[in-house]
Structures are given as C-alpha cells and as structure tokens.
Amino acid sequence: MAEHFDIQVSDATLNDLADRLQRTRLLGRNSFDAWKEGTDPAYLQQLISYWLEKFDWRTQERDLNRFHHFTSTIDGTKLHFIHEKGTGENSEGHRATSCNESGKGIIIPFGYAS
Numbered sequence: 001m002a003e004h005f006d007i008q009v010s011d012a013t014l015n016d017l018a019d020r021l022q023r024t025r026l027l028g029r030n031s032f033d034a035w036k037e038g039t040d041p042a043y044l045q046q047l048i049s050y051w052l053e054k055f056d057w058r059t060q061e062r063d064l065n066r067f068h069h070f071t072s073t074i075d076g077t078k079l080h081f082i083h084e085k086g087t088g089e090n091s092e093g094h095r096a097t098s099c100n101e102s103g104k105g106i107i108i109p110f111g112y113a114s
Contacts, residue, residue, distance in 0.1 A: 002070040002081075007061050014057055021048050
C-alpha cells in the first residue's frame with residue numbers, strides 16, 4: 001500500500017550538515033593528481049562554499065513538495081515515487097510517475113499510466 005509523505009528535513013539535520021561542511025579539511029592541491037585520484041580540492045571548496053552560503057534547502061523542499069510523494073515497499077525494497085495527474089491539453093486520464101529506491105537520491109522517470 002502506498003503512503004503519502006512530504007519531504008521535511010529537520011533543522012537539526014540541516015545544522016549538522018552545515019557544521020560538518022564547516023569542519024571539512026581539504027588536502028593541498030599538490031597532494032595528488034586532481035580528478036584522476038579524487039575530487040579537485042578547489043572545486044570541492046567551491047561546492048562546500050555554495051552549500052554553506054547560497055544553497056537554500058527550504059526553497060528546494062517547498063519546490064519538491066509541490067509534487068505528490070509516496071512510498072511503497074515491493075519485494076522488501078522501499079520505493080519512493082512521485083505520482084502526478086497530467087495538466088496538458090492531451091493529459092486527460094494520464095498520470096506521470098517517477099520512481100527511485102528510497103535513500104538513493106535519484107528519481108528516474110518511470111512512465112505514464114492511464
């Protein structure tokens with residue numbers, strides 16, 4: 001049976017992420033051949049700065065929650081999916097569904113159901 005849910009990340013979780021990002025220690029540029037042996041430290045520093053100073057999780061959360069999110073367990077695997085009623089000219093009776101394995105963070109377009 002599918003269960004509806006909204007994405008709600010706690011302030012404590014977001015504060016913990018910010019704390020861990022602030023405490024990140026990067027290797028020096030000359031420590032290895034960036035991108036061949038790991039992430040380029042300069043790029044990673046930019047990414048960390050973006051997450052700390054510019055990324056607004058609450059805005060993303062609101063945008064994501066515009067969709068109808070559900071979970072269901074199939075053969076022991078918990079799936080997260082978005083199920084939306086079509087809105088276009090030829091969408092009557094059609095619903096778009098996207099699906100991912102819960103916790104994997106990737107949503108894959110799954111198809112249309114009538």
